[in-house]
Amino acid sequence: IPVDSFDLVVFGGTGDLARRKILPGLYRRFVAGQMPEDARIIGAARGDMDDEAFRSLVREAIEEFGGKAAQEAEALGLFLERLHYVAIDAKGESGWSVLADLIRPDVVRAFYFSVAPSLFGDLAERLHHYEIATPESRIVVEKPFGRDLESARALNATLALHFTEHQIYRIDHYLGKETVQNLMAVRFANILFEPLWNARHVDHVQITVAETVGVGGRGAYYDRSGAMRDMVQNHLMQLLCLIAMEAPYRFDPDAVRDEKLKVIHALEPVRPEDIVRGQYRGMGKGTEGSYCADAENPDSRTESYVALKVDIANWRWKGTPFYLRTGKKLRARASEIAIVFKEVPHSIFGEEEGWRENVLSIRLQPNEGMTLSVMIKEPGPGGMRLTEVPLDMSFAEALGENGEDIPDAYERLIMDVIRGNQTLFMRGDEVEAAWAWTDPIIAGWDARGDRPKGYDPGSSGPEDALMLLHRDGRRWREIR
Numbered sequence: 001i002p003v004d005s006f007d008l009v010v011f012g013g014t015g016d017l018a019r020r021k022i023l024p025g026l027y028r029r030f031v032a033g034q035m036p037e038d039a040r041i042i043g044a045a046r047g048d049m050d051d052e053a054f055r056s057l058v059r060e061a062i063e064e065f066g067g068k069a070a071q072e073a074e075a076l077g078l079f080l081e082r083l084h085y086v087a088i089d090a091k092g093e094s095g096w097s098v099l100a101d102l103i104r105p106d107v108v109r110a111f112y113f114s115v116a117p118s119l120f121g122d123l124a125e126r127l128h129h130y131e132i133a134t135p136e137s138r139i140v141v142e143k144p145f146g147r148d149l150e151s152a153r154a155l156n157a158t159l160a161l162h163f164t165e166h167q168i169y170r171i172d173h174y175l176g177k178e179t180v181q182n183l184m185a186v187r188f189a190n191i192l193f194e195p196l197w198n199a200r201h202v203d204h205v206q207i208t209v210a211e212t213v214g215v216g217g218r219g220a221y222y223d224r225s226g227a228m229r230d231m232v233q234n235h236l237m238q239l240l241c242l243i244a245m246e247a248p249y250r251f252d253p254d255a256v257r258d259e260k261l262k263v264i265h266a267l268e269p270v271r272p273e274d275i276v277r278g279q280y281r282g283m284g285k286g287t288e289g290s291y292c293a294d295a296e297n298p299d300s301r302t303e304s305y306v307a308l309k310v311d312i313a314n315w316r317w318k319g320t321p322f323y324l325r326t327g328k329k330l331r332a333r334a335s336e337i338a339i340v341f342k343e344v345p346h347s348i349f350g351e352e353e354g355w356r357e358n359v360l361s362i363r364l365q366p367n368e369g370m371t372l373s374v375m376i377k378e379p380g381p382g383g384m385r386l387t388e389v390p391l392d393m394s395f396a397e398a399l400g401e402n403g404e405d406i407p408d409a410y411e412r413l414i415m416d417v418i419r420g421n422q423t424l425f426m427r428g429d430e431v432e433a434a435w436a437w438t439d440p441i442i443a444g445w446d447a448r449g450d451r452p453k454g455y456d457p458g459s460s461g462p463e464d465a466l467m468l469l470h471r472d473g474r475r476w477r478e479i480r
C-alpha cells in the first residue's frame, strides 16, 4: 500500500548511513510500489554538488548496497529522478532559503538527521527559523542518542525547543528487523506462549548479538563508546523489553512504549561480578588486527564485548535471569534470543541421557526464523528413548517468495515515519531510563579502572563470560 506523498530531507545525505541504508532502503520501497510517484528525497550536506552529481552518487550506492532490486535499470532511472540536492551549512545560513523554496506544502515533510548529534540543535533551530518545518513535520534522529543520561536529557531538551514528542522519531534499527516485530506477533497473537511466559516456567533468557566485524574504520567513534553504549543501552535493551513486557492494551505507539518503559524501570542495578567486559586481541604476535590497533589507541580500555546478567524485579520475572552478550570479531554473525524453559517437574522416563529443556529460539540474523525444540520419542522399535527435534519456522520458507527478500529494518522504519506511526521508535523517556540504568555500570568500571579481558578473534568471547553462566549451572548457547 503506497504511503502519502512526501518530501524527505536527508541531512548528511552523502554520508555513510545514507549511502548504505537510507537511500538503498528507499529505493527498494520504490521498487515495491510503496513510494508514491511524486515523492521526493532531498539530500542535504555541506559539499557543493548539483542534482546530477548527487544522483550518480546515489546510483553507485544502490548498485553496491541495493541488492537484487539494483538490477532493475528502468526503476532505478525513475527513482533517481525523485532526488534533489541542496548544499547546506548546518551552523550557518547558506542553503536554507533554497531548501525552503524547494520543499512543497501539502505533502508530509520529514527530516532525517543523519549527522552528529552536536548538530541536532542547529538543524532544528534553522528548520524553524526558515519556516521549513511545520507542526506536522517529522524529524528522524539516529543513535547514539547521547552518551549518558545527562547528554541524552540535553538532546531531548534541545529537540523539545522546536518539536513535540509526537514529531520525533528516534531510530533503533533493531526494532525494524522483521523477526523483532514478529516477536510481538508470536507473544500476543497466540495463546500458546503467554501462560508459560514467566518466572514459573522460564528458567532463563539469553540474548546474543554476535558480530564478525571489528571496529576498523570507525574506531574514533567506537573507542569513546564501547559495546555497552553502542549495543546494550539500545539494541539489546529493546530486545529485552519486548520479551519481558506485559501485553500492551493495544498495538499503539504509547501503549507499547509505556510497557517497555516499565520493564526498564524494573531492572535491578547490575553487580560488578555479574558483568564481563572483553576486548579482542590481534592474531598471532604483535598487535596487528587487535582492538587497540583498529581503534588507533594503544592503551584503550574500551570493551568490544560485554556479557551480563540482568535481573528484573517484578512479579513476572523475579528469579529468572536474562543473560545478554554482544561483541565484535566473534566466531560468527549470529543474533538470537533464546527462551530456555524449565525442566518438567518429574521425569517419568527416569534419567534420560540427552534430555534437554524446551527452548524457543528466535533468530534475528542470519536465517531469520523461530525454532521451538521439543522432546519426542526416538522413532523405531528401540524402546522408549527420547530425542530432541526442532519445530522449525524459517521465515524464508514460511513466507515463500516474499521471505527470500525480507525488507531491511530501515525500509520499514522510514515508511513508518511517513505514515506517522511511532510504535517502533524510542520515546524520550525510554532512552533516558535506559541511560539511567547503564550509567552506574560504566561509572563503576571507570572508578575501578577495570581493564577488559582479552579474547581471540573468531572465538566466542572471553573465558570469564562462560563462568557467568557456569556458576549458575547454565551454559551459553553456541554462537553459529
Ligand code: BG6
Pocket (backbone or CB within 6 Å): 143, 211, 230
Ligand atoms: C549499530 C552499531 O547500531 O549496529 C554497530 O553501532 C553494529 O556497531 C550494528 O555493528 C549492528 O547492526 P546489524 O543490523 O548489522 O546487526
